Amino acid sequence: MSDLELQRLADLSDDELAAAYTPEREPWLRVNFVSTVDGAAQGADGVSKSINNDADKRVFDALRRRADCLVVGAGTLREEGYDVPPIPLVVVSRSADVPPTLADAPRGRILMATVSSSDGLAAAREALGEENVMELGEDEIDLPALKAALVERGWTEQLCEGGPSLFADMLAAGVVDELCWTIVPALTGGDAVRIATGAEVEVALRPALLLEQDGTLLGRWLVE
Structure with a gap:
């Protein structure tokens, strides 16, 4: 992690941001999540929209523009x-x-x-x-x-936006290539759902990119 340079999201143009998320190979399945510092993948209202922010939205939109398709569990869609x-x-x-x-x-x-x-x-x-x-x-x-x-x-460039149980199942099945994870500078406590729930997995990750804006950290974590 010490060799990874922290970059300012605001310093990247839209084209540079898109290039920063270029897959290492094809096919490529990335999963995108946002959470608080204490790991909550949702706010008090039970949805992720209440914890995301402008920095997360910018990367969210960039990933969608790159993707060929979007994969989401029906429960999360509802x-x-x-x-x-x-x-x-x-x-x-x-x-x-x-x-x-x-x-x-x-x-x-x-x-x-x-x-x-x-x-x-x-x-x-x-x-x-x-x-x-x-x-x-x-x-x-x-x-x-x-x-x-x-x-x-x-x-060939597939984007999954969850939910947490689908993410855990995908990790268990060995199909995930990358986690894109936004950490917003907030704590929520309680028993909110984490970004992966259900199937027990043990997956090693390698950090490949770390961006920051107004205290929000946005990273690429590649599955080893």
């Missing part, structure tokens, strides 16, 4: 009230449930990653189109197969 993003959104849901805020999205903008045992398969196919519903396992979603299926569609 809790955070996601709108239809400008890039293809892959909903990860064993129940194949399409969040209501995405129901009116243009055909092909929303995809579903689910399991063949799901009772919601028929409804998802009708809502999204059969070609946009991926059956990836019988009862549990095969996350390496998901990453490969997205590559087959030409989406």
Whole structure:
């Protein structure tokens, strides 16, 4: 960590910021999270929007502009009230449930990653189109197969925005290449959810970039 230079986010142009997040290879799956200093991935209202700030938003937007597709768990989509993003959104849901805020999205903008045992398969196919519903396992979603299926569609730079249980499952499956982690200068206490919950994992990370703005730290951590 001592060899890593702290850079001011404000000193980077938009093009320089985008270049700073260039993947080391293809395909590449990065996960983006924000948390407080004591590890809370959400504010008192239960969503991450209440703890993010302008610095986090700038990197958040830069990562989305770089990405070929966005991967998010259905629970997080509902809790955070996601709108239809400008890039293809892959909903990860064993129940194949399409969040209501995405129901009116243009055909092909929303995809579903689910399991063949799901009772919601028929409804998802009708809502999204059969070609946009991926059956990836019988009862549990095969996350390496998901990453490969997205590559087959030409989406080699993949961005996941959680939630915490999906992140832990992805780490356990060995598909994560990078964690982009914003730490806002605040403490919340309580029993708020951390950025990874559920599956027990032990994953070594290598810091590759550290930015700062007004006390907020934003880093790239590569999976070893």
